Amino acid sequence: MDIIETIKEQIANNPVLLYMKGSPNAPQCGFSARATQAVMGCGEKFAYVDILQNPEIRANLPKYANWPTFPQLWVNGELVGGSDIILEMFEKGELQTLIKSAVGKSEA
Ligand SMILES: N[C@@H](CCC(=O)N[C@@H](CS)C(=O)NCC(=O)O)C(=O)O
Structure with a gap:
């Protein structure tokens, strides 16, 4: 399958999706580690793609995303942003609200 189609499918099929370096249990970059901590802190299930395994x-x-770096958090088919934005939203409590509503929608 065309790689862009694969990306579109991943984004469409996973309400909370983190493109990152490494895995949540073994992040391979500080930015991905901090992003993972925040997303995990929201207490909901999320999908991830290890871009080091997917060149x-x-x-x-x-x-495709018009966003140059990783991690990238996608929620409900839309790019939320990278580590800086994820952490800022988490500190404000906004990430928790967004992720909980996204997961809720997918289960409805
Ligand atoms: N300010 C960015 C920093 C992320 C960043 O600089 N990521 C680098 C190093 S992990 C990156 O993705 N470089 C491109 C690449 O490695 O393909 C954020 O908030 O996420």
Whole structure:
């Protein structure tokens, strides 16, 4: 399948999706580690894609997303942002609200 189609499918099929370096249990970059901590802190299930294991996604997602770096958090099919935005939203309590509503919608 075309890599852009794969990316679109991943985004469409996962209400909370983190593109990151490594895995939540073993992040391979400080930015991904901090983003994971915040997303995990929301207490809901989330999907992730390790871009170190998926070089084609690493090469193509930044163009598709118009966002140059990783991590990238996608919620309900929309890009939320990277580590800075994720942490800022978490500190304000906004990330918790967003993720809880996204997970709730997917279960409805
Ligand atoms: N300010 C960014 C920092 C993220 C960042 O600089 N990521 C780098 C290092 S992990 C990156 O993705 N570089 C491109 C790449 O490695 O493909 C954020 O908030 O997420």
